[in-house]
Amino acid sequence: MSSRVNILAPDFRADPYPVYARLRREAPVSLVDPVGMWAISRYEDALYVMKNPQLFSSRGIMAATEPPWLGRTNPVSDSLIAIDPPRHTRLRALVNRAFTPAAVARLEPFVRTVVEELASKVVSGNTLDFVETFALPLPANVIGELLGLDVSLRARFKQWADIIITAATLPPDAVELHDRMRNTLAEMDRYFHEVVESRRRQPGDDMVSELLRAQVDGQSLSESELMGFFYLLLLAGLETTVHMLSHCAIMLARKPDVQARLRAEPALIPRFIEEVLRCEPPVHSTLRVTTSEVELSGVKLPPGTPVLVLLASAQRDESFCPNGDEFSLERTNQGNMAFGHGIHFCLGAPLARLEARVALEVLLSRSSGIFLRQEQIQWNLAPTARGPVVLPMEWKPR
Numbered sequence: 001m002s003s004r005v006n007i008l009a010p011d012f013r014a015d016p017y018p019v020y021a022r023l024r025r026e027a028p029v030s031l032v033d034p035v036g037m038w039a040i041s042r043y044e045d046a047l048y049v050m051k052n053p054q055l056f057s058s059r060g061i062m063a064a065t066e067p068p069w070l071g072r073t074n075p076v077s078d079s080l081i082a083i084d085p086p087r088h089t090r091l092r093a094l095v096n097r098a099f100t101p102a103a104v105a106r107l108e109p110f111v112r113t114v115v116e117e118l119a120s121k122v123v124s125g126n127t128l129d130f131v132e133t134f135a136l137p138l139p140a141n142v143i144g145e146l147l148g149l150d151v152s153l154r155a156r157f158k159q160w161a162d163i164i165i166t167a168a169t170l171p172p173d174a175v176e177l178h179d180r181m182r183n184t185l186a187e188m189d190r191y192f193h194e195v196v197e198s199r200r201r202q203p204g205d206d207m208v209s210e211l212l213r214a215q216v217d218g219q220s221l222s223e224s225e226l227m228g229f230f231y232l233l234l235l236a237g238l239e240t241t242v243h244m245l246s247h248c249a250i251m252l253a254r255k256p257d258v259q260a261r262l263r264a265e266p267a268l269i270p271r272f273i274e275e276v277l278r279c280e281p282p283v284h285s286t287l288r289v290t291t292s293e294v295e296l297s298g299v300k301l302p303p304g305t306p307v308l309v310l311l312a313s314a315q316r317d318e319s320f321c322p323n324g325d326e327f328s329l330e331r332t333n334q335g336n337m338a339f340g341h342g343i344h345f346c347l348g349a350p351l352a353r354l355e356a357r358v359a360l361e362v363l364l365s366r367s368s369g370i371f372l373r374q375e376q377i378q379w380n381l382a383p384t385a386r387g388p389v390v391l392p393m394e395w396k397p398r
């Protein structure tokens with residue numbers, strides 16, 4: 001390929017898939033801008049990276065979340081997602097104690113109540129921003145409930161998450177933005193400390209109390225590990241789910257035949273969600289750094305090389321999924337990487353799937369037609385997650 005791809009260029013953000021296809025064909029391991037990382041676009045190579053944490057360290061995520069100008073520790077940089085075994089193994093076992101499938105299943109009635117309430121506003125026949133009225137408040141409420149956080153703060157979550165997610169892309173001379181980032185981290189620190197203190201004084205049956213009780217081999221989570229986990233849940237669990245719900249809504253609006261089929265056969269909703277996650281994964285890529293010299297698709301990468309694993313490209317690779325650019329409800333989608341693969345496989349996958357299933361069951365049963373009211377979608381600018389910033393839509397009531 002002649003020129004380097006810029007993964008933050010607006011044209012690329014609007015439709016990255018032709019570029020991914022070209023990369024897979026012509027340059028499966030190649031340098032991309034803006035930060036000069038090596039992009040891995042083929043399924044087989046992506047799987048190899050995700051399966052071999054001893055060769056591809058998750059400290060690559062730390063480099064992106066803790067630039068030198070920050071002048072302090074960003075708790076995300078030392079959280080589950082950014083560390084390697086053996087620390088990762090211990091920490092994951094501890095948080096698994098609190099984040100069990102049974103704990104997630106217990107949330108279904110709460111999720112349904114929130115969905116019903118939000119759906120009454122959305123399915124109105126009026127043009128509304130779907131992100132603001134549904135896709136954001138649903139996961140914000142669910143994470144708030146999960147952590148037992150104050151309801152009044154839920155609107156702040158997205159602001160917090162939006163600000164701290166920009167750490168990787170702020171220019172070194174953007175002094176005002178650096179200050180804003182530091183102030184946000186201080187505000188989050190204060191709030192999370194208060195939550196922990198109140199649960200220590202009065203434990204309940206929320207996840208924070210469960211995390212405080214969790215022990216593996218006589219060890220529990222340290223204060224900083226607990227903080228790191230809170231930050232991570234907010235970052236990993238909010239924006240991703242917002243984008244997933246938005247991508248589902250866009251796909252339904254663009255495919256009236258699929259809408260009709262799902263209304264007639266709601267049992268197909270989970271399959272629809274998996275296919276949307278394959279075609280439009282909210283996490284387009286994740287980061288790693290090589291620990292020793294490795295060779296991928298004939299390209300030698302020295303130790304310390306930052307690697308961008310293009311999950312969204314891998315899932316459309318012909319060798320993995322024939323006609324990968326086409327959406328099809330007939331696929332079974334074994335081996336998707338939308339939630340990652342291997343030791344860092346998404347802890348929140350059952351929760352995200354639950355939220356999407358309940359949301360679509362309710363929204364589809366209440367509506368008779370779904371329409372995008374702005375064909376040109378405005379995409380977010382972030383190196384790893386991809387989704388619309390606003391989504392004017394009309395959901396016609398039955």
Ligand code: HEM
Binds near residue numbers: 080281
């Ligand atoms: C559709 C929504 C979601 C998507 C697409 C998604 C995607 C991912 C991916 C790709 C990874 C692996 C990253 C890597 O290996 O570098 C991951 C990890 C993780 N996700 Fe999710 N996620 C979603 C929702 C959630 C939710 C709702 C939560 C929690 C409330 C969550 C919590 C986590 C955590 C804690 C990890 C780190 C696991 C570890 O490092 O062991 N995610 N997620």
